[in-house]
Amino acid sequence: MEQESFLRKLNKQKVSYLFIALPAALFFVFQLAPVFISFVWSFTRYDVVHAPRFVGLANYKEILFGDPLFWTAIWNTTVYVVGVVPIGICLSLILAVAIDQKIKFKNFFKSIFFLPTVTAIVAVSVIWKWLYAGEKYGLFNYLILKMGFQPIDWLASPTWTLPSIMIMSIWAGVGYNMILFLAGLQTIPQVMYEAAEIDGAGFWKKFFHVTLPLLRPTIVFVTMMSFIFSFQVFEQVYIMTGGMGGIGGVLNSGLTIVAYLYDKGFQKFQMGYASALAYIIFMLIFVLTMINKRLMKSNVEY
Amino acid sequence: MWNTKKADSPGIGIRKDSAVVKTCIYAFLIAGAVTMALPYVWMLVTSIKPLEEIQSYPPTFIVKNPTIEPYTDLFSMVPMGRYLFNSLFVAGSITLFNVFATSLAGYAFAKHKFWGRDKLFFIFLGSLMIPWQVNIIPGFVIVKKLGWLNTYRGLIIPSMAWCAFGIFLNRQFIYSIPDDLIDAARIDGCGEFMIYRKVIFPLIKPVVATLAIFTFLQQWNNFVWPLVITHTSNMRTVPLALAVLTGQFGANFAMVMAGAVVATIPMLIVYLMFQKYIIKGIAMTGLKG
Numbered sequence: 001m002e003q004e005s006f007l008r009k010l011n012k013q014k015v016s017y018l019f020i021a022l023p024a025a026l027f028f029v030f031q032l033a034p035v036f037i038s039f040v041w042s043f044t045r046y047d048v049v050h051a052p053r054f055v056g057l058a059n060y061k062e063i064l065f066g067d068p069l070f071w072t073a074i075w076n077t078t079v080y081v082v083g084v085v086p087i088g089i090c091l092s093l094i095l096a097v098a099i100d101q102k103i104k105f106k107n108f109f110k111s112i113f114f115l116p117t118v119t120a121i122v123a124v125s126v127i128w129k130w131l132y133a134g135e136k137y138g139l140f141n142y143l144i145l146k147m148g149f150q151p152i153d154w155l156a157s158p159t160w161t162l163p164s165i166m167i168m169s170i171w172a173g174v175g176y177n178m179i180l181f182l183a184g185l186q187t188i189p190q191v192m193y194e195a196a197e198i199d200g201a202g203f204w205k206k207f208f209h210v211t212l213p214l215l216r217p218t219i220v221f222v223t224m225m226s227f228i229f230s231f232q233v234f235e236q237v238y239i240m241t242g243g244m245g246g247i248g249g250v251l252n253s254g255l256t257i258v259a260y261l262y263d264k265g266f267q268k269f270q271m272g273y274a275s276a277l278a279y280i281i282f283m284l285i286f287v288l289t290m291i292n293k294r295l296m297k298s299n300v301e302y
Numbered sequence: 303m304w305n306t307k308k309a310d311s312p313g314i315g316i317r318k319d320s321a322v323v324k325t326c327i328y329a330f331l332i333a334g335a336v337t338m339a340l341p342y343v344w345m346l347v348t349s350i351k352p353l354e355e356i357q358s359y360p361p362t363f364i365v366k367n368p369t370i371e372p373y374t375d376l377f378s379m380v381p382m383g384r385y386l387f388n389s390l391f392v393a394g395s396i397t398l399f400n401v402f403a404t405s406l407a408g409y410a411f412a413k414h415k416f417w418g419r420d421k422l423f424f425i426f427l428g429s430l431m432i433p434w435q436v437n438i439i440p441g442f443v444i445v446k447k448l449g450w451l452n453t454y455r456g457l458i459i460p461s462m463a464w465c466a467f468g469i470f471l472n473r474q475f476i477y478s479i480p481d482d483l484i485d486a487a488r489i490d491g492c493g494e495f496m497i498y499r500k501v502i503f504p505l506i507k508p509v510v511a512t513l514a515i516f517t518f519l520q521q522w523n524n525f526v527w528p529l530v531i532t533h534t535s536n537m538r539t540v541p542l543a544l545a546v547l548t549g550q551f552g553a554n555f556a557m558v559m560a561g562a563v564v565a566t567i568p569m570l571i572v573y574l575m576f577q578k579y580i581i582k583g584i585a586m587t588g589l590k591g
Contacts, residue, residue, distance in 0.1 A: 013417065015494045019410035023403045023465045024422070030463035031429055034440035041439070048443060095334060098327045111577070112335045115342065118573040118580070120523035122541035123565045126548050127345045130555055137555070139344055142361050171337070176584065183585030203323055232433055235525050239545055258435055265439050266530055278435040285433055 042276035047269050059276035070277070072252050073260040076162055080256060081230045083166045084173070089222060092174045096181035097211065110182075113175035121172065125239035128168045129155065132240075155240055158253035165236050165254060173229075177222050184218030185211070220296040227288055231281075234258040257281055345566075349373070349559040356555055372556035373564075379557070382564060384536055385543040392457045392528075392539060393521035399462045400517045401510055407465075408472025409502050413484060414494075423473070426466040434526070442530050456531045457539070461521060468513050475509045476502055512583035515576045522569060540565045 042059055044052035063070050099109055116124055131139050132154035141151040154164045188211065196206050212219075237259040241249030247263050248255030255263075261281065265274030343363070348356065350368040376382050410416070411423050441460055450456030479502065487497045503510070528542045538546065547561045573580060 013414075016410040016414035016416040016419075019414075019494070019498075020407040020422070023407050023462075023469065026459065026463040027426065027429070027465060030441055030444065030460040031432075031437055031466070032425070034437040034444070035429075035432055037440035037443075038436055048446070094330070098331055101324075101327055103324075103327065103331070109331050109335060110581070112338045114573075114581070115338060115570075118519060118569045119566050120525070120541045120544075120569065122523070122525050122544050123562045124341075126544055126558060126562050127341045129548065130348065130559065131341060131344060133555075137356065137361065139340075139361055171341075175338075179581055179584045203320065228433075232435070238525075238529075239548065242549075261435055262526075266442070271439055271443070275439050278433075278439060281435050282433055286431070289431075 038275040038278055041272050042279050044272040046271040046275075048271055052272060055272070059273050060280075063273070063276055063280065069252065069255070069260065070257075073255045073257045076253070076255055077231060077233070077257045079162060080166055080169075080233060081227060083163075084169050084230050085223065085226045088170045088173050088226060089177060089219070091170065092177035092222075093181050093215075093219075095174065095178045096185060097207065099178070100182060100185050110179075113178055115175065116172040117176045117179075119172075121235045122239060124168065124172050125236050128164075128171075129240055132164055155254075156250065158249070158251045161241060161249040161254040165233075165240055168240075169230070169233065169236060173226070177226065180222050181215070181218060184215050188214045216296075220292075223296065224289060224292050227292060228285055231285055231288065232258050234262065238262070257284075342566075345559050345562050348555055349563050351556050353556065372554075372560035375554070375557045376560045376564065379551075380543065380547065381536060382543070382561070385538055385540050386564070386568075388454075388457075388538065389522055389540040392454065392461075393518050393524075395458050396461050396521045397514050397517045400465055400468050401514045403462070404465050404468030404513070405472045405476075405503060405506060405510055406498060407469045409476050409498050411469065411473045412476035413479075413481070423469075426469055429466045430470070438526065438530065445531055450531075452532050452534055452537050454537075457528060457537070461524070461527060468517070471509060471513060472506060475506050479505055508579075511576075512579045512586075515572065515579055516583055519569060519572065519580075 041052055043054060043056060045055050045058075046052035095113060099106060099113075103109075133139075134141065134151075134153060134156055138154070140154070145151055152160055154160050192210050192214065193206055196210050201209065233256050237254055237256050238247055241247055241254035241259075246267060247259050257277070258281065261274050261277045264270050264277060347363055347365060349372050350370065351365050352367055352369045352371065355362070355366060411419060445451055445456045445460060448456075450459070483501055484497055487501050492500065522539075523541060524539070525541045525545070528537075528539045529545070532538055532542065535546075544558075544561050544565050548558055551557055
């Protein structure tokens with residue numbers, strides 16, 4: 001009797017393992033193992049053709065102390081993140097509050113702001129590259145000229161390359177965050193607003209003293225996700241700055257950290273060096289997330 | 303979460319008399335909508351312009367002699383049909399696998415007791431924090447060693463491994479299904495797979511649908527992996543083909559824009575068909591499309 005139940009238990013466990021076998025196996029080979037492999041490789045010189053050669057901390061040393069391009073990429077990425085995240089979040093929050101009002105064509109507005117989220121970022125970048133086109137062909141420059149300003153060189157100028165990519169990314173990301181904020185707004189109980197109204201609060205008072213504090217969890221979540229996604233910006237950079245001569249644009253003015261990793265790993269095939277870069281990116285994202293969590297932590301309960 | 307409030311309740315609420323605020327809101331939303339639509343309109347307009355009109359100044363929104371030549375060029379000068387098939391096949395296979403494999407695994411994680419279950423689940427969860435940059439270099443070398451570079455296997459199988467989120471989502475939902483329901487089926491003589499098929503799967507259909515749509519969107523729009531592991535034209539997926547097109551035919555704006563239209567339309571259809579699931583899915587989980 002006891003043996004039978006043990007066998008049945010084992011049999012039941014067998015089924016469980018069977019159910020998870022395939023995804024678990026794939027996960028271990030293509031997801032988990034690579035995490036350890038790239039850690040080991042980050043201490044080697046490896047060009048895919050010859051076996052990896054152990055070099056100790058040389059890659060990390062070179063990246064941090066002997067590679068100006070790495071610091072260019074870090075600087076560009078920082079500018080990108082610091083620009084895109086706050087502006088994007090403010091815009092999408094305002095949009096969400098506006099759409100949450102009693103307005104007509106609610107769904108139409110929601111859909112149109114959401115459109116870029118379902119468009120491949122590659123397609124978005126290609127379209128915007130055309131909008132940014134120089135001389136007289138580009139629509140943006142035509143509109144700028146018409147308004148009486150000097151045309152801008154956009155992607156052909158070192159000053160404007162990064163801002164061009166940033167403007168586009170804000171445009172592309174605003175609808176996604178708006179949906180998250182809209183969901184957050186639905187969780188705020190109506191009575192809170194009614195109470196504030198009885199106290200004589202107007203639109204802005206209600207926004208700053210009811211909506212914002214109660215939306216805090218959503219804001220924290222969206223900020224963190226935006227930080228992580230923006231830090232890893234790649235496709236936009238690849239399309240808008242990548243020509244025949246590599247990636248990064250004029251004077252590497254558009255080179256971001258992940259684009260730099262791609263260049264090292266898959267165009268120069270310095271796999272060891274690229275692995276070290278990957279781990280630095282990983283650490284930076286990790287630290288950023290932690291700092292974010294700490295900064296956004298609130299002891300106030302509502 | 304989505305429906306705790308009546309659809310048209312005023313939320314933060316503007317007072318009935320504040321017509322000024324209301325006008326401002328409409329102005330803001332309309333300006334925003336125009337900004338959102340402009341690039342799409344310009345893409346469509348450019349894609350049906352003959353060359354003379356593209357080069358003429360000033361640029362116009364109304365096409366005098368619309369032509370479908372950019373589209374016929376697109377399908378004759380590059381194998382656009384093949385690219386569409388590749389994207390559909392790759393994204394479709396990954397989605398199909400993901401939906402069934404993750405719901406089955408999610409069931410095991412939620413309702414079975416087996417040795418190592420919680421540790422394993424924790425590892426899956428933890429992997430969500432790891433950025434793809436860490437996996438992609440060894441991933442590429444593994445695929446190369448397997449001889450899968452530039453093959454459908456190489457495009458599909460490693461992408462199936464990104465299943466941690468699906469397992470997590472399914473587990474959470476299956477966890478909330480009452481055990482009594484499963485026990486009743488067991489007493490009726492159902493095997494575990496039968497329980498999954500007849501009891502669990504019908505109950506988690508909304509989650510599965512959301513997950514399927516998102517996996518498909520993500521995979522259709524995926525760029526980095528195909529970029530890294532394919533090197534011949536006939537293996538390219540749509541976004542990669544579009545990137546190459548921009549490089550090769552960069553001067554032929556009409557054709558490139560036609561390519562962008564072709565890459566965008568299928569996803570627009572998916573969006574319009576499953577709008578509700580997509581919006582709900584994002585609101586629920588913060589899934590990225």
